[in-house]
Amino acid sequence: MTQEVISTTKLIDFEGVSKTYQLGNQKVQALKGIDLTINSGDFMAIAGPSGSGKSTLLNLLALIDTPTNGQITYNDIDISTLSDNQKTMYRNKEIGIVFQNYNLIPVLDALENVAFALQVQGIPNHVCLSRAEKILKEVGLGTHLHHRPANLSGGQKQRVAIARALVTNPSVVIADEPTAALDSKTGMEILDLMKELNYTKHTTFIFSTHDNRIINSVQHVVQIEDGLLINQY
Amino acid sequence: MNYLQFAYRNILRHRRRSIVTIMTVCLGFVALGVLGGFLNNIFSRLKGQAIVAERFGHLTFAKKGFHENGKLEPEKYLWNAQELAKILSVTRKNAEIELATPRLRMFGVTSNGKASTIFVTEAIVPDDDQKLIKTNVDGRTEIAGMVTFEAKKQDNSAVIVGSELATMLKIKKGQSLTLLTSTKDGVANAVDVKIAGNYNTGNPATNDKFILSDFSLAQNLYDTDGAERVIVTLKNPENIDVVKTQLLEQLTSAGLQVEAKTWEELSPSYKKVTTLFGIIFRVLTIIISVIVLLTVLNTMQMVVSERTKEIGTMRAIGMLKSQVIKLFCVEGLIMGIMGCLLAIPILLAIAGILQVIGISFIPPVASVAVPLVLMLKVPKLMFVFALFSIVAIVSSFLVSRKIANQQIVDSLIQSN
Numbered sequence A: 001m002t003q004e005v006i007s008t009t010k011l012i013d014f015e016g017v018s019k020t021y022q023l024g025n026q027k028v029q030a031l032k033g034i035d036l037t038i039n040s041g042d043f044m045a046i047a048g049p050s051g052s053g054k055s056t057l058l059n060l061l062a063l064i065d066t067p068t069n070g071q072i073t074y075n076d077i078d079i080s081t082l083s084d085n086q087k088t089m090y091r092n093k094e095i096g097i098v099f100q101n102y103n104l105i106p107v108l109d110a111l112e113n114v115a116f117a118l119q120v121q122g123i124p125n126h127v128c129l130s131r132a133e134k135i136l137k138e139v140g141l142g143t144h145l146h147h148r149p150a151n152l153s154g155g156q157k158q159r160v161a162i163a164r165a166l167v168t169n170p171s172v173v174i175a176d177e178p179t180a181a182l183d184s185k186t187g188m189e190i191l192d193l194m195k196e197l198n199y200t201k202h203t204t205f206i207f208s209t210h211d212n213r214i215i216n217s218v219q220h221v222v223q224i225e226d227g228l229l230i231n232q233y
Numbered sequence B: 001m002n003y004l005q006f007a008y009r010n011i012l013r014h015r016r017r018s019i020v021t022i023m024t025v026c027l028g029f030v031a032l033g034v035l036g037g038f039l040n041n042i043f044s045r046l047k048g049q050a051i052v053a054e055r056f057g058h059l060t061f062a063k064k065g066f067h068e069n070g071k072l073e074p075e076k077y078l079w080n081a082q083e084l085a086k087i088l089s090v091t092r093k094n095a096e097i098e099l100a101t102p103r104l105r106m107f108g109v110t111s112n113g114k115a116s117t118i119f120v121t122e123a124i125v126p127d128d129d130q131k132l133i134k135t136n137v138d139g140r141t142e143i144a145g146m147v148t149f150e151a152k153k154q155d156n157s158a159v160i161v162g163s164e165l166a167t168m169l170k171i172k173k174g175q176s177l178t179l180l181t182s183t184k185d186g187v188a189n190a191v192d193v194k195i196a197g198n199y200n201t202g203n204p205a206t207n208d209k210f211i212l213s214d215f216s217l218a219q220n221l222y223d224t225d226g227a228e229r230v231i232v233t234l235k236n237p238e239n240i241d242v243v244k245t246q247l248l249e250q251l252t253s254a255g256l257q258v259e260a261k262t263w264e265e266l267s268p269s270y271k272k273v274t275t276l277f278g279i280i281f282r283v284l285t286i287i288i289s290v291i292v293l294l295t296v297l298n299t300m301q302m303v304v305s306e307r308t309k310e311i312g313t314m315r316a317i318g319m320l321k322s323q324v325i326k327l328f329c330v331e332g333l334i335m336g337i338m339g340c341l342l343a344i345p346i347l348l349a350i351a352g353i354l355q356v357i358g359i360s361f362i363p364p365v366a367s368v369a370v371p372l373v374l375m376l377k378v379p380k381l382m383f384v385f386a387l388f389s390i391v392a393i394v395s396s397f398l399v400s401r402k403i404a405n406q407q408i409v410d411s412l413i414q415s416n
């Protein structure tokens, strides 16, 4: 198993972040004022029971949702000052997102799925494809470049998704329960892959999990319950 | 990113839905193509009727004011021999002119000895008329059933009568008729003429009174050595407006006070029919475009709601709202283009089949049956092509704009 990177440069800062959902005329407070600092190169697990607000927190971290209150800063940029297009471009270049259910695009093969994240930037196609191929080889899928998602196993799909998240060289990868749809052996393999990438590329990884085996094998864990950060070690 | 390829794969992915959309566009295109081709044919036949059967040629030159007041004071609007010679020489010198020929028109009563009825005679120069009836109208040089008579030395009494007039007076080829009319000064005059044939003018309003007579005979009857009008035909009828102004200038600088009318201006039925059917066609175009719009809208709505999570994913990965919208617009556009492209061979097949089986019909405001064929006009088809493409883009835009503006988390929640 690879060692985790220890780092001290501040990457993300949450200050009093809360999120309230409106369900009909009922309000659900999913996050109730979170203060959190994430350093560059961190490998952090977010743990907590179902409904505790893990996904909400990760969506805010991934800039695909906006907080009801509080401030989120990324590299000292106040996110609330960015326009939608600026946020999208920031997400594309700086944040890789991995989903629980892979969310690959079915009409694109593995290589194209990964290259997609670069293509939206307008990078020439052959550059996108060669960079995508390189990263797919790194996640161990060099032999499955032209398989469409339907012809890949769950673990392989998640490797493609990780490759897609990494291909733009982001400073952080955010993964909401990346192993939950996989059997535990494959789940551990994905975790090892993430650790390895964190070590070799110094990419920050933030992910949520239910799995105690995973929580026990990670050094930096943030525990939340009922929308509050209750423990961090 | 290659939007075209990506969009194309998505179209294949929703195959059945895409086929329905493409077929709707295709049917709309075929419907407009058939109706349009059919109308073009009617318009073209009516055009042939005006230019050839009613002898309007392409342009008519007359003394200024003739068309307004010529009937009240005909002698005032008559050209004398010198003026006529000048007009003919100016017009015939113009490189665009195929034929320039003088005309006289007279009204009166005609009798077969037992019964009489009113007539209108158009006096033509037989040699010129031989050429006029071969005028090329939209590629056709033979207008169905068209006849004229030949010039005979020492005898200018031959006439061709409208077929309804022939029926009314029960007269046949070789028999004679008396034409009662007056000279330009209002003195009564009469002449016997010999029937050389009859033809259907194509216009029910003139077919029962029309007589084509020899220009020299009419000059005698009218007591003039000039003419009332000069009719010209053009080598390139599409230049009619340019040639009209050009000739008007040339004739004016030659010291003549003239006015010019196109065949369209002189044939009121042509204008009425084309206006009416033009409106019908436009209304239909709008209705069909709306159907295409609603179909693409509906398809895109289904596609988009099925792919909401995917759209959320693409947005999360870094696709801009505008890029998402563009992707769906390209998908809509491809289906629009495919529908139109598919329609073209179908239209050609329909046109071919009609040509082969040869159905005839009588167009409105006409009395001669003409073959039912489709006259497909490339610019008009291109217009429908462009219209449907725009409609497809607009409907895709409307649907995708909404989804692109949705919160990314909300799009991602969709389970499938």
Ligand SMILES: Nc1ncnc2c1ncn2[C@@H]1O[C@H](COP(=O)(O)OP(=O)(O)OP(=O)(O)O)[C@@H](O)[C@H]1O
Pocket: A021, A022, A023, A028, A029, A030, A048, A049, A050, A051, A052, A053, A054, A055, A056, A057
């Ligand atoms: N879109 C939403 N609308 C309304 N309420 C929501 C929405 N998303 C989440 N919630 C509520 O917010 C709270 C936190 O949800 P969240 O999905 O963040 O929990 P979680 O820790 O990720 O749970 P799980 O482990 O089951 O994924 C829950 O009470 C949930 O019902």
Ligand SMILES: [Mg+2]
Pocket: A054, A055, A056, A176
């Ligand atoms: Mg969750």
